[in-house]
Amino acid sequence: MPADATRATxxxxxxxxxQSLYEGVTVGLAASDTLMGRVPYREDYPWLASAHARVGARNYWRDNGIGDGWSLRGNPRLMGQTLLEHAEESVVLRLLKERRRTYPGGVPVAGSNEARRQEWRQPPLDVAVDNAPTSASKTVLLLLWDRQVDSGRDVVTVRAVHTLAPGVYGRAVPIDMSxxxxxxxxxxxxxxxxGDDQPDDFFPHIVRDDNEGTGTGNAQ
Known part of the structure; x- marks a missing residue:
């Protein structure tokens, strides 16, 4: 996909x-619920539920496919890293847990790993930017899922966002697409x-790399 790809594209x-993206996430969460039901003192391991969900979603797409032109990428040995790639359009979706309680705006920051920081640092989709890396081979979108209880109902949300910068802990990651x-x-x-600023300190004890491994597998 060219660097001046549009939101409509x-x-x-x-x-x-x-439908495949949403079903993969919900099937992954159902698998996580089953597995976490067997874990003693599971309330002490919230990160494990997220890991199980990622594994379940990855296995769903592995068994059922994603859609025409899409393939499953990433290194599952890196905390179940899950990337979905459309090679022809040069788009990669990176599956992550949305964290609205700890990240302003919910989008995880890239952290300190330089490869991830480069993935998060992208030119805007709608315009070409002078001196921007317009020769970048791929457009990376974060496929974010979250789970909330609304009026007693378990609500799963899934969205795809396009980041512009790696982000800073305690501030919202800038995006131009959601x-x-x-x-x-x-x-x-x-x-x-x-990406409005937030004055509060949301990150006193956060574990920065619990979403997945820091490598980028086959999506580089």
């Missing part, structure tokens, strides 16, 4: 696999925040 691509993926696979453009 990305939306069209995601729409072809929206597409909600609904249960039926419908994709909605829901970019509503622009």
């Amino acid at each position: 990305v939306e069209a691509l995601l729409s072809t696999v929206g 597409f909600d993926i609904e249960p039926g696979g419908t994709v909605f453009d829901q970019l509503a925040y622009r």
